Amino acid sequence: MPTKQTEREDETPGAQTLRRGLAILKLLARYQPGGLRMSDIGRKTGLTKATAVRLTRTLVEERFVTQDADTRSYRLGPESFAVGLAAEPAYALQRLAAPVLRSLAVETGDWIFFAVRQGFDAICLSRESGDIPYPATAIKVGDHFPICVGAGGVAMLAALPDDEIAFAMEQKADVIARDYPSVTPPVIRELVGTTREKGYCVIPGIIVRGYWGLGVPLLQPDGRPVASMILVTTEARLNSTRQAVLGERMRRLAHDLMERAGHRSGSTDDDG
DSSP states (O other), X not given: OOOXXXXXXXXXXXXXXXXXXXXXXXXXXXXTTTOBOHHHHHHHXXXXXXXXXXXXXXXXXXXXXXXXXXXXXXXXXXXXXXXXXXXXXXXXXXXXXHHHHHHHHHHHOSEEEEEEEETTEEEEEEEEOOSSOOOTTSOOTTOEEETTSSHHHXXXXXXXXXXXXXXXHHHTHHHHHHHOTTOOHHHHHHHXXXXXXXXXEEEXXXXXXXXXXXXXXXXXXXXXXXXXXXXXXXXXXXXHHHHHHHHHHHHHXXXXXHHHTTOOOOOGGXXX
């Protein structure tokens, strides 16, 4: 099935070309190390053959993609790996957290996620399965979302100074209004306040009906957020008592992870 192209009507030709090129890179990343033939690239991205050929050849010229001489398949090239290495610290932290996340999912029976901060966005890097059904519209590995929404995002947002929070809300206002209409500015400000009071964020089913999220930040020594741990479960499984127990449990885990990573996490209580 062709990949849906998220192109906007008001998008410039340059932005559209960039988006299509990135779609090819994302696709090849999913088929490492074997790669894909040109016909597969066109079919899976939904691009015409001419467009797929033109963009892929440009990526080859820039060394982001390489072609195997024997199989004629395309795969990620050295420049793609160089870019990946630049993001290595975030992924190294996720790998360190992986056993903890798996244990927490087994212990709670809920879904556990790990997201890293990238500016005013968060990227979900991993998911550990729980023993309850998971909604198709909820967060998935690889998803990008503003740090103004979601339990993990708001957990990181609340650790920022007030002026940065205001700037983040301004920068992401259009995206939030379009994709998360229930997450209004007053709702975000209220969530930030309660997150600072508790040290963890609880999203009460306003993004995916019937499902609640609980998020805690992973903080650098200066209190800056770098990542978050997120628990997603049904409303019935997250009463106030369980919120408090899991919130404190996840805060301790986040603190211990940052200590093991060579940092010492702070507290959100003094931020702002």
